[in-house]
Amino acid sequence: MEQVAVIGAGSFGTSLANVLADKGLQVDLYARREELVREINEQHTNRHYLPEVSIHPGVRASANLSDVLKGKKWVLIVTPSSAFRETLRAMRPHLDPEASVAHGTKGFDLETGQRMTQVMEDELPELDKSRFAVVSGPSHAEEVSQRIPTTVVVASRRQSTAEGFQDLLMTSYLRVYTNPDVIGTEVGGTLKNIIALGVGMCDGLGFGDNAKAALMTRGLTEISRLGVHLGASHLTFGGLSGVGDLIATCTSKHSRNWRAGYALGQGKPLDEVLEQMGMVVEGVRATKAAYQIAGEQGIDMPITKAIYHVLFEGLSPKAAVEELMTRRKVHEMEEVAEAVSLKWDLP
Ligand SMILES: NC(=O)c1ccc[n+]([C@@H]2O[C@H](COP(=O)([O-])OP(=O)(O)OC[C@H]3O[C@@H](n4cnc5c(N)ncnc54)[C@H](O)[C@@H]3O)[C@@H](O)[C@H]2O)c1
Numbered sequence: 565m566e567q568v569a570v571i572g573a574g575s576f577g578t579s580l581a582n583v584l585a586d587k588g589l590q591v592d593l594y595a596r597r598e599e600l601v602r603e604i605n606e607q608h609t610n611r612h613y614l615p616e617v618s619i620h621p622g623v624r625a626s627a628n629l630s631d632v633l634k635g636k637k638w639v640l641i642v643t644p645s646s647a648f649r650e651t652l653r654a655m656r657p658h659l660d661p662e663a664s665v666a667h668g669t670k671g672f673d674l675e676t677g678q679r680m681t682q683v684m685e686d687e688l689p690e691l692d693k694s695r696f697a698v699v700s701g702p703s704h705a706e707e708v709s710q711r712i713p714t715t716v717v718v719a720s721r722r723q724s725t726a727e728g729f730q731d732l733l734m735t736s737y738l739r740v741y742t743n744p745d746v747i748g749t750e751v752g753g754t755l756k757n758i759i760a761l762g763v764g765m766c767d768g769l770g771f772g773d774n775a776k777a778a779l780m781t782r783g784l785t786e787i788s789r790l791g792v793h794l795g796a797s798h799l800t801f802g803g804l805s806g807v808g809d810l811i812a813t814c815t816s817k818h819s820r821n822w823r824a825g826y827a828l829g830q831g832k833p834l835d836e837v838l839e840q841m842g843m844v845v846e847g848v849r850a851t852k853a854a855y856q857i858a859g860e861q862g863i864d865m866p867i868t869k870a871i872y873h874v875l876f877e878g879l880s881p882k883a884a885v886e887e888l889m890t891r892r893k894v895h896e897m898e899e900v901a902e903a904v905s906l907k908w909d910l911p
């Protein structure tokens with residue numbers, strides 16, 4: 565029987581552990597707090613992160629990384645991006661050198677601007693980096709844990725790694741696709757959270773469907789713009805980790821990013837919003853990271869910039885919308901028009 569380690573017992577880590585245990589696999593789930601370990605092992609619940617969900621009895625929680633990782637050839641890391649590097653450092657001495665390691669984290673490393681697989685390359689030098697992968701796509705933990713049909717994509721540089729995780733995770737209610745574009749898959753999953761914050765703000769301001777569709781569509785344009793600049797394929801942004809996750813996050817009340825944006829749109833201060841959420845809102849760090857990267861690399865990201873001004877510089881969401889609506893006039897398909905032969909008939 566395959567043995568799998570899942571690192572991080574928040575909403576998504578717990579729901580993936582449940583999927584794997586549903587398939588009859590032995591799953592060791594790492595949680596930092598002994599109290600949560602006891603709750604999972606004895607009561608088979610994780611009430612804070614996944615209320616009303618029963619944890620499969622085949623999921624065994626532990627706060628001991630060495631025990632969790634011992635002999636595991638398949639490892640899934642699902643911590644917030646803020647804890648990713650320190651978690652890898654703690655894992656490093658205990659990892660099997662033959663392990664394939666995937667992450668489900670949606671964020672950049674704030675200090676370096678690196679994607680999570682780049683952080684893995686830095687922090688796990690003994691491991692073969694072609695055994696690294698990312699799992700992304702429209703996958704609210706609340707729905708996965710209720711076995712509601714969901715699709716995700718696994719990206720890796722090596723086909724057999726992506727297909728290995730595809731086989732591992734695929735069930736009747738979780739359909740898994742593969743993609744060789746690691747950069748695009750990571751960038752799409754990270755940047756959609758910024759747009760979900762913005763859509764939440766618009767909803768909190770009482771705006772309608774037109775504004776939501778505009779932000780999602782123009783948001784996808786700037787996600788692709790940065791992604792392609794960083795080396796992604798344009799096509800990936802039309803897939804599950806791009807438009808797919810953008811739709812799921814911007815239109816769902818499950819989304820912590822949308823909910824945080826909604827509260828900001830209603831005039832609540834950021835500190836209070838984050839404290840009340842009690843779970844990670846990755847879009848806040850992603851906005852900071854993307855704003856920095858875009859500034860350094862000269863990439864135009866007006867929506868990200870406006871949201872940055874709201875989150876960190878005290879601009880009101882309403883003023884941010886005005887800022888976006890009155891910016892310079894542009895061609896809708898500016899950067900791709902030439903490549904796809906989208907030409908004017910007349911000047
Ligand atoms: N929740 C979802 O629906 C969902 C779906 C797909 C991807 N993700 C991504 O998965 C990642 C984790 O999200 P989540 O929703 O499970 O988060 P969460 O807020 O539900 O839980 C976070 C978990 O990380 C742990 N943690 C916090 N700081 C830590 C540290 N320093 N070291 C080790 N562990 C630490 C917390 O104790 C908690 O168990 C995020 O990047 C998120 O974007 C979440």
Ligand SMILES: O=P(O)(O)OC[C@H](O)CO
Nearest residue numbers: 701702703704819820821
């Ligand atoms: O709750 P959010 O906003 O972190 O979104 C969760 C997942 O990323 C949706 O795919």
